[in-house]
Amino acid sequence: MVDTSDAWITERTGIKERRILKGEGLGTSHMGAEAVRGLLSKTATKPEDIDLLICATTTPDYVFPSTANLVCDMVGVRNIGSFDVQAACSGFIYAVTIATQFISNGHYRKIVVVGADKMSAIIDYTDRATCVIFGDGAGAVLIEPAKSTNGIIDALIRSDGAGAVHLHQKAGGSRMPPSPETVAKRLHYVHQEGAAVYKFAIARMAEIAGEILTRNQLNGSMIDWLVPHQANKRIIEATAERMGISMDRVMVTIQKYGNTTAATIPLCLWDYEARLKPGDKIILAAFGGGFTWGAVYLTWAYDGAKAANGHARL
Numbered sequence: 001m002v003d004t005s006d007a008w009i010t011e012r013t014g015i016k017e018r019r020i021l022k023g024e025g026l027g028t029s030h031m032g033a034e035a036v037r038g039l040l041s042k043t044a045t046k047p048e049d050i051d052l053l054i055c056a057t058t059t060p061d062y063v064f065p066s067t068a069n070l071v072c073d074m075v076g077v078r079n080i081g082s083f084d085v086q087a088a089c090s091g092f093i094y095a096v097t098i099a100t101q102f103i104s105n106g107h108y109r110k111i112v113v114v115g116a117d118k119m120s121a122i123i124d125y126t127d128r129a130t131c132v133i134f135g136d137g138a139g140a141v142l143i144e145p146a147k148s149t150n151g152i153i154d155a156l157i158r159s160d161g162a163g164a165v166h167l168h169q170k171a172g173g174s175r176m177p178p179s180p181e182t183v184a185k186r187l188h189y190v191h192q193e194g195a196a197v198y199k200f201a202i203a204r205m206a207e208i209a210g211e212i213l214t215r216n217q218l219n220g221s222m223i224d225w226l227v228p229h230q231a232n233k234r235i236i237e238a239t240a241e242r243m244g245i246s247m248d249r250v251m252v253t254i255q256k257y258g259n260t261t262a263a264t265i266p267l268c269l270w271d272y273e274a275r276l277k278p279g280d281k282i283i284l285a286a287f288g289g290g291f292t293w294g295a296v297y298l299t300w301a302y303d304g305a306k307a308a309n310g311h312a313r314l
C-alpha cells in the first residue's frame with residue numbers, strides 16, 4: 001500500500017502484526033461487546049448486577065448515541081448509566097479514574113470499564129507515517145470495592161489542549177462537519193506529527209508515572225509491573241528507563257496489536273494476567289491526543305493464573 005519495509009516498521013516502532021476489524025457494518029461496539037461478554041462470563045457476573053458501564057474510545061460507532069449505550073444493549077445490560085470517555089490513547093486511564101471515584105464514594109459496586117477502538121476507520125492507508133502503527137482492539141475490566149488492602153490506590157490525569165495541533169482528526173466534528181470537500185482532502189483521518197508526539201509522550205509518561213511513585217513513597221525498583229500505553233516500543237523503553245524499571249517488568253504487546261489507542265492497557269493486562277500475583281505493585285501509564293496523559297497505581301487483587309483460566313477469583 002505504501003513505500004515502507006518490515007525492517008523500518010520493526011526498528012522504529014517494534015510492531016510486527018496488527019488486528020483489523022473486518023465485516024460490513026461493524027463498529028467499535030462490536031469489539032467492546034465481545035470483551036464485555038468475556039469479562040462477564042469469566043467473573044461469573046450477571047448483566048443485571050452491573051451498576052455502570054464506561055467506554056473509553058476515540059472511534060465511537062456514531063457521534064451519538066454513545067458506544068457505551070450500544071455495548072450495554074448488545075450484552076443485555078439494561079437501565080444503568082453508561083457513557084463514553086474521549087481522551088484518545090489515555091482514555092482507559094481516564095475511565096478507570098472516573099470509575100474509581102464511584103466505587104470509593106460507595107455509589108456503585110460493579111463498574112465495567114471498556115477500552116475499545118477501531119482505528120482502521122480513521123487511518124489513511126496512503127499515509128505511511130500513521131498507517132503502519134495503529135490497529136483495532138478492545139479490552140474490558142470489572143472494578144469493584146476491594147476485599148483486601150489490594151486494589152486501585154491512586155490515579156492522576158492531565159491534559160494540554162495546545163497539543164491538538166500535533167495529533168488530531170480535522171474533519172467530522174462540529175468545527176468542520178463532513179462535506180465532499182473534507183472527504184476529497186482526506187481530512188477524516190488521523191493527522192500526526194510523529195516526532196513532536198514522540199518527544200512529549202516520553203517526557204509526560206515518565207513524568208506522571210514518577211509523580212505517582214513519589215506521592216506513594218515508591219521508586220521504580222519497588223514496582224512489579226509497568227503497563228505503558230503501547231504506541232511505540234522505543235517510547236516504552238525510554239519511559240521504563242527513566243523510571244528505573246527493567247524491561248522484564250514491563251508489559252509489551254505492541255508487536256502483536258500495534259497501537260490500539262484506548263485498548264492497549266486492558267489488552268496488556270489480558271495478555272499478562274496469568275503472570276500476576278496478589279499484591280503485585282502495578283503502574284498503568286498513558287499518553288495520547290489532546291494532549292492527554294495519566295497514571296494509575298494499583299496492587300493486583302487476584303491470583304492471575306486462576307483468573308486467566310476463568311476460575312473463580314480469590
Ligand code: COA
Pocket residue numbers: 003004005008009012013089128129130132192193194195196197198201231232235259287288289
Ligand atoms: N516507512 C518508511 N519510512 C517512513 C515511514 C514508514 N512507515 N514513516 C515515516 N517514514 C519516514 C519519514 O517520511 C521520514 O523521512 P524523511 O526524513 O525523508 O522525511 C523518516 O521516516 C523519519 O520520520 P520521523 O517521523 O522523524 O520518524 P520517527 O523515527 O520519529 O518515527 C514514528 C515515526 C511515527 C514511528 C514516531 O515518531 C512515533 O512513534 N511517534 C509517536 C507516535 C505516538 O506515540 N502516537 C500516538 C500517541 S498515543
